[in-house]
Amino acid sequence: MWKEIRNREIQLGGNNNSFINRIRSNRSSNLQLSNHKEIISPHRGSINSLQVDLTEGRYLISGASDASLAVYDIQRATEYAGGGLIAKHKPILVVDKQHQNGHKYAISTAIWYPVDTGLFVTGSYDHHINVWDTNTTQVVMDFKMPGKVYRTAMSSLATSHMLIAAATEDVQVRLCDMATGAFAHTLSGHRDGVMAVEWSTSSEWILMTGGCDGAIRFWDIRRAGCFSVLDQSHSQLGRRPPLLKRSTTKVSTSKPSSSGQTSSAKARAPQKKVSSGSGSKHSASSRILKHAKGSAKQRLHPGLLTGQDRATAHYGAVTGLKATEDGMYLLSAGSDSRLRLWDIQSGCNTLVHYEIVRLQSSKATQLAVTQDSAIVFLPCMTSVKAFDVWSGKTNMTLQGHYEYVNCCWYSSHDQELYTGGNDRQILVWSPPKLNSADVDEFGGTGQSSTVDEDNWSD
Structure with a gap:
């Protein structure tokens, strides 16, 4: 450093x-197990969901199988131990099944409203999705679902809608509208329950779902039917170059005219490059939507035309989905103990070989990705594996839980990882703190070099 x-x-x-x-x-x-920060968990059941708010990066919410939820202030400790060296964070808000509006069965998912910590959303095995007012701890909206709720998600980019995507044991994906308190959409296509749901990080209209039928489907919520189904046999090698460095000029493929020359009028004009960071997301989303529009045939549900509707992304249930920050790639985990990386634009399996690990198949898995999309964290039984996204190599194996790990969340604000498991504990994984005993980059002897010395210190 x-x-x-x-x-x-x-x-x-x-x-x-x-x-x-x-x-x-x-x-x-x-990252290593933190020796200066500790989360005091009030849960008496396995922890199924974790999320740090997206606005301040300050409040952590957790949901557990004992139907309880808790909120912690991870920036301000409630007490200190070990001579002031260990910051303990006790929950500032706890709701259990004794609460008048509390869930009756296990809470499977707990997420923050993306633009304000005044609201949060919980989903439970009691078939309900509740929207809570953080200040009053009251349910302001209740959605009755047709089955157990496995996952919920809200778009962090949305400015035109307030939709909660719900993955349940029912074959249909439902979108709950917080603006009206009713179901806005019902997405049909999966042949079994849906365990994973993820909004695109480059477009507020694109939703990705993973089902127990092994399929991953892409939806444009403004149109009927999904526009893409990922196929694990449809693959490509290598990583696409960054969006800003890639030429978007397309070669004309029109038929030669009667004179033997290609008509330039039929050639498609090259697209303009995007020079700003924010513009790259819009450009990426336009490519996705362009693929969704296509010809009249492509706008129809794939299953009405070809065998693509039967395609599978995993041999077994898709238990977790996570999109990269740039919106160009999607990571998926399945009950077949495989982790796969997908190119969203082409829908291809990139064939990155990740280590085969044993994954849980009975519940949804919450993956985490670093802000630069370089490392993906995957709960693997009693440990968390950290893989290099692009090479597939295992960078770290984080071991600290005594039982199965169910969820993890990476906080880009502090570069910290939070993990929760069946041992009812929330562990914090932090970068090591630098001190004078660290190895010196200049001298290499472990002692301060002359570069850092001065003439006035004792």
């Missing part, structure tokens, strides 16, 4: 954003 700081000072490290990204990447690749 000190080497990176020195390079920036002497202007060897490029722009400041590049420097920040390198520091964050270095911190996230050196």
